[in-house]
Amino acid sequence: MAFVDSTRVVVADSFGGRLAVVDCVAGSKTAEYRLPIHNVRDMTVGNDERLYLTCQRLNPKGYADREDIHWGIFMENEILAVDVALLIGGAGQRALNPERIALGGPGEGAGDPEAVLVTPEKLVVTLAGTGELAIVERVGVRESRVATGGRPLDVIQDEVSNRVFVVNSLSDSVSIVDLNGNRLIDTISLGPSPPSGMVERGEAAFFSAKLSHESWMSCHSCHTDGHTNNGLADTLGDGDFGDAKRVPTLRGVWSTGPWAWNGSQHQLHGQIQKSLTSTLHAAEIGDELVTDLTAYVTKLERPPSVAVARGAGPHPTIEYQSREVFEAAGCSACHNGFTSYTTDDVFDVGLRDDHGNSRFNPPSLSGVSQRDRLFHDGRANSIEDVLIRFEHPKGAALSEAERKSLVEFLQAL
Numbered sequence: 001m002a003f004v005d006s007t008r009v010v011v012a013d014s015f016g017g018r019l020a021v022v023d024c025v026a027g028s029k030t031a032e033y034r035l036p037i038h039n040v041r042d043m044t045v046g047n048d049e050r051l052y053l054t055c056q057r058l059n060p061k062g063y064a065d066r067e068d069i070h071w072g073i074f075m076e077n078e079i080l081a082v083d084v085a086l087l088i089g090g091a092g093q094r095a096l097n098p099e100r101i102a103l104g105g106p107g108e109g110a111g112d113p114e115a116v117l118v119t120p121e122k123l124v125v126t127l128a129g130t131g132e133l134a135i136v137e138r139v140g141v142r143e144s145r146v147a148t149g150g151r152p153l154d155v156i157q158d159e160v161s162n163r164v165f166v167v168n169s170l171s172d173s174v175s176i177v178d179l180n181g182n183r184l185i186d187t188i189s190l191g192p193s194p195p196s197g198m199v200e201r202g203e204a205a206f207f208s209a210k211l212s213h214e215s216w217m218s219c220h221s222c223h224t225d226g227h228t229n230n231g232l233a234d235t236l237g238d239g240d241f242g243d244a245k246r247v248p249t250l251r252g253v254w255s256t257g258p259w260a261w262n263g264s265q266h267q268l269h270g271q272i273q274k275s276l277t278s279t280l281h282a283a284e285i286g287d288e289l290v291t292d293l294t295a296y297v298t299k300l301e302r303p304p305s306v307a308v309a310r311g312a313g314p315h316p317t318i319e320y321q322s323r324e325v326f327e328a329a330g331c332s333a334c335h336n337g338f339t340s341y342t343t344d345d346v347f348d349v350g351l352r353d354d355h356g357n358s359r360f361n362p363p364s365l366s367g368v369s370q371r372d373r374l375f376h377d378g379r380a381n382s383i384e385d386v387l388i389r390f391e392h393p394k395g396a397a398l399s400e401a402e403r404k405s406l407v408e409f410l411q412a413l
């Protein structure tokens, strides 16, 4: 969230690329944009009346191979500069025409830009995935880098000394960097770090872009904070290029096997090993790394429904009635309530990808109200869409009242 004038704030979606302008006096949303970016982690207004935001861009047409990763065709790390007047004026999406300031480049990716600071001369960004500070002095010229500590999440400036302070969340320290010479002056320890066990090491790996080919991305670049960036990525998960799949949430994923959309992975650690090899192209993949990552991912809790997250629990009577409809309509044959509303098999429900694959593992419906793209390629935009437009599963003959009950039921899961 960032104030763009005395009464208005811009709010960014934590996972995908939506922005909303909110009038705090009127108490209403005055504009909304859906940009082809994700992981907007920080925003700040510069003296030039532009909003600078850190973000990533995942190309659904790119391939997760070394070539596309190297050229920044698959995943980009960048700062976007948007004219504040256009933004609050509710300009159309195209008219916004933000300037893209690339971070990193071939040979040196800039995985997971996080906090951004705008000084009159420089743009300063923490790279949470590589443990560095990136300092942009001129657009079009590769930024300077200063190594900080593990997962730097925030940066503030002391204008008098022209120094910045960077907080390193995974090494419990603050780095002091001099902006006059772009160099590290000191590191202040915030106390001894506790010894790390499997989960902590797994967390560090999950957020590390250094594991990936040329440091372009981490697991978190797609599975934002263990959830999803809502994007489509061609990670070779189905063994073939050319069919980008929706990035699934990893929250509650321990209970939703088998894994991958086609259900081809029967062990969670096998899927994670595959993500390391064919998505990140990690150089060295030891057993310990896979075990640690699996331990961390297994700890990620299932997402609550939107209603529960907002403090409005499910309505018991509605829930009872709509559960009956869910059972009567045969949904639980594939989305079984005892196993996180999925089953361990694959089914053809009449949806095909470009390679003709039509057998998919039913996605868990726990927390389904948190998704605004559904099915393996995101072709549905809402639960209503799944049931009405796509008549899921396969031309199901449901009455309007039954569909309404089902939507209510799914929204409470």
Ligand code: HEC
Binding pocket: 064, 206, 217, 218, 219, 220, 221, 222, 223, 232, 233, 234, 235, 236, 237, 238, 245, 246, 247, 248, 249, 250, 253, 256, 258, 259, 260, 261, 262, 271, 272, 275, 276, 279, 280, 293, 297
């Ligand atoms: C470029 C985006 C991207 C990155 C980076 C990424 N993933 Fe994924 N992940 C995906 C996509 C897309 C799928 C679905 C692939 C399929 O089924 O074809 C997936 C599937 C998974 C699954 C299976 C989920 C399920 O419900 O079936 C797990 C577990 C997983 N990823 C873990 C990881 C881990 C751990 C990392 C880091 C080592 C990682 N991923 C990095 C995009 C990504």
Ligand code: HEC
Binding pocket: 326, 329, 330, 331, 332, 333, 334, 335, 346, 347, 348, 349, 351, 352, 360, 361, 362, 363, 364, 365, 368, 371, 373, 374, 375, 376, 377, 383, 386, 392, 393, 396, 406, 410
């Ligand atoms: C024959 C097995 C089967 C039955 C029966 C079934 N589903 Fe599904 N469901 C699936 C599969 C497989 C997918 C994924 C299809 C895809 O993505 O191509 C899916 C996807 C969904 C999704 C989208 C979830 C997401 O994250 O993409 C929803 C919602 C859903 N089903 C609800 C229902 C409801 C409600 C019923 C009962 C009316 C039902 N399903 C019956 C197998 C089934």
